[in-house]
Structures are given as structure tokens and as C-alpha cells.
Amino acid sequence: MTERKPPGVSHEWWLERQIREATERGDFDDLPGKGKPLPGAGQPYDENWWLTNYLRRENVGGDGLLPPSLILRRDLERLPATVARMNSAARVREYATELNDRITAWLRMPHGPYVHVEPVDVDEVVRRWRETRAKPAPPAKPVAAEADSPRRRWRRPRREP
Numbered sequence: 001m002t003e004r005k006p007p008g009v010s011h012e013w014w015l016e017r018q019i020r021e022a023t024e025r026g027d028f029d030d031l032p033g034k035g036k037p038l039p040g041a042g043q044p045y046d047e048n049w050w051l052t053n054y055l056r057r058e059n060v061g062g063d064g065l066l067p068p069s070l071i072l073r074r075d076l077e078r079l080p081a082t083v084a085r086m087n088s089a090a091r092v093r094e095y096a097t098e099l100n101d102r103i104t105a106w107l108r109m110p111h112g113p114y115v116h117v118e119p120v121d122v123d124e125v126v127r128r129w130r131e132t133r134a135k136p137a138p139p140a141k142p143v144a145a146e147a148d149s150p151r152r153r154w155r156r157p158r159r160e161p
Helices: 011-027 050-056 068-077 080-085 089-108 122-134 143-148
Strands: none
Touching: 011 080, 068 080, 080 089, 089 122, 089 143
16 A cells, blocks of 8 residues: 555545555456455364464474373373384384483473373383284184175064054
């Protein structure tokens, strides 16, 4: 806008005139998104829209918002599945030791909600990892055997008139 609102003139009237003149000049003809609905129009209001947009824009998962105690608890619960994907005992030992270091640091200075966590026995984690690696995978069921088995169908009993 090049001109300022003159004193004593209705603000609404002045804005309407500015928009009308810009439309007549064609200032709005090549705007991106012309003819498309406004983003988020018709959707319920989300009071955390700014947080959702920030996480999407920065490519951050929801874990970045969790307090350390809950992250530690989650990592302890996922420990067996996490180490099962590792391919060496040294890597399992390194991961368990790093997890213990994080737990110990949090126990020395706990903050956030208190969640009961305690260090894991690294040797026990490695022993269990070796046991699961030594077990052969269970044989897969043949698909044809399932097709040969008779299926029972439940039927609603007929009503006698």
C-alpha cells in the first residue's frame, strides 16, 4: 500500500476501497493458490497447530517432546527388540552400556516426572541376545495345510413358524 488511511475516514471503508482497486488492477490474479480452499478450512480447530507445524517443518518426531525419564523407560521396554536387530555382541554390550550411562545420569539428577528406571545388567542382556540368536526360527506353516482343514461356519438357527 502506498497511501495511508486519511484521518477521519472509516477504516472498513478505506480497506474495502484498497481491495477493490487492487482487484481492478489485477494484483490478485497470479497469486499462488488462487481458486483453492484455504489450508485447514473446514477442519476442527487444533490448539496445538503451531507445534504440529513446527514438528513437521523441522522433521522431528514426537520423541523430542518427551521428558528424559519417559524416554529411558521406553528404551528399557524396547531393549530386547532393539538388541535383537544387532549383529554383534560387542554392539549389544555398547548399546546396553550407553543406556546404563543415560540412566545413571538421570538418577543422579532426576527431572521431569519420576518414573522407576534402573540400570540393566549388561552381561545378562548379552547372554539373552546370544540365546535368542542360537534358537532356530520356528518352521513356517504351509499355506496348503490351512486350506485343507475344514472350516466351521456359524449359522443363526432357523426360526420355526
